[in-house]
Amino acid sequence: MSEISTLTAARYGKDKVRVLRVVRDGSWHNIVEYYVTTLLEGDIDVSYTAADNSVIVATDSIKNITYYLAKVSPHVLNPERFALHIGTHILSKYSHIHKAFVTVQQVRWTRIPVDGTDAGHAHSFFRDGDDKRFVKVEVDATKGKDKLTATVTSGITDLLILKSSGSSFTNFIRDGYTTLQEVDDRIFSTSVDLSYTFSTISIPSPSDEAKLEFVIPQGSGGDVWDEGVSSRARKITLDVFAADSSASVQATLYKMAQQIVTEHAGIDSVSYSLPNKHYIAVDMKYIGLDNTTPSQAEVFMPIETPSGLISATVSRKK
Numbered sequence: 173m174s175e176i177s178t179l180t181a182a183r184y185g186k187d188k189v190r191v192l193r194v195v196r197d198g199s200w201h202n203i204v205e206y207y208v209t210t211l212l213e214g215d216i217d218v219s220y221t222a223a224d225n226s227v228i229v230a231t232d233s234i235k236n237i238t239y240y241l242a243k244v245s246p247h248v249l250n251p252e253r254f255a256l257h258i259g260t261h262i263l264s265k266y267s268h269i270h271k272a273f274v275t276v277q278q279v280r281w282t283r284i285p286v287d288g289t290d291a292g293h294a295h296s297f298f299r300d301g302d303d304k305r306f307v308k309v310e311v312d313a314t315k316g317k318d319k320l321t322a323t324v325t326s327g328i329t330d331l332l333i334l335k336s337s338g339s340s341f342t343n344f345i346r347d348g349y350t351t352l353q354e355v356d357d358r359i360f361s362t363s364v365d366l367s368y369t370f371s372t373i374s375i376p377s378p379s380d381e382a383k384l385e386f387v388i389p390q391g392s393g394g395d396v397w398d399e400g401v402s403s404r405a406r407k408i409t410l411d412v413f414a415a416d417s418s419a420s421v422q423a424t425l426y427k428m429a430q431q432i433v434t435e436h437a438g439i440d441s442v443s444y445s446l447p448n449k450h451y452i453a454v455d456m457k458y459i460g461l462d463n464t465t466p467s468q469a470e471v472f473m474p475i476e477t478p479s480g481l482i483s484a485t486v487s488r489k490k
């Protein structure tokens with residue numbers, strides 16, 4: 173059998189390690205809750221082809237490394253830096269592992285507002301949205317353990333939005349397949365998937381035993397991985413969506429992406445994937461009511477499937 177087939181790709185690791193970390197500053201607490209996925213590539217072929225487990229860092233150990241770094245990493249509150257720390261830690265510890273792919277998905281915990289203060293409660297939080305922040309890093313040691321490079325893609329998923337006016341859709345191709353009416357006012361709803369990619373960075377290998385000394389060079393793009401970028405990208409998405417007189421999902425998407433690239437010098441490209449979640453005005457002629465003339469349409473049927481699916485990437489010109 174080995175003459176006709178060969179192993180051409182192999183990657184393994186632990187998926188969806190859930191962790192909540194509390195960082196205490198006296199009575200003032202910060203929390204993060206993550207789902208962490210860590211997948212590895214390297215000289216691991218024999219584990220598949222020769223049943224040789226001696227090259228396997230057990231996925232259970234990968235889970236334990238995740239919890240260890242959640243406890244000791246100074247980077248734990250920032251998902252980009254935490255993901256990079258996991259990747260660099262594993263690559264510097266295991267000489268036969270050459271690439272680490274780490275995904276950190278962060279669910280929302282926001283401080284409960286307290287009357288009379290701006291900062292909110294010291295240790296009480298609420299879930300103020302189902303959208304998640306995510307980070308995907310690929311740490312690459314194929315050029316040597318002292319020459320690590322990393323690509324970082326961050327973004328938002330599952331941000332559900334709807335506007336009940338300020339959206340039209342006209343002037344599209346009309347032919348024998350067309351049943352859709354042109355409309356100058358309609359509901360526009362979508363669940364935003366947004367990702368943005370930073371310029372590739374190089375990372376000096378950590379030198380201390382616990383691998384905590386982990387420096388991202390200034391000006392490498394790392395300086396833009398603060399809360400600011402993520403919350404600004406979310407705010408731009410919401411603001412453009414609300415304010416735009418939308419000619420189509422495509423046209424609104426483009427404006428959102430352009431604004432993120434324009435505002436953030438460290439971001440190379442921005443991608444959106446936007447399902448067009450359709451709401452159909454219920455025909456109420458059966459009871460003598462007009463609910464289909466656009467200005468009279470008030471009762472709508474949400475349609476789960478099918479939906480349009482509009483995606484695009486907007487990149488900085490080189």
Ligand SMILES: O=c1[nH]c(=O)c2[nH]c(=O)[nH]c2[nH]1
Pocket residue numbers: 341352419420421422448480
């Ligand atoms: O904004 C839209 N873009 C489309 O491509 C499309 N197609 C469609 O049927 N409705 C819409 N709406």
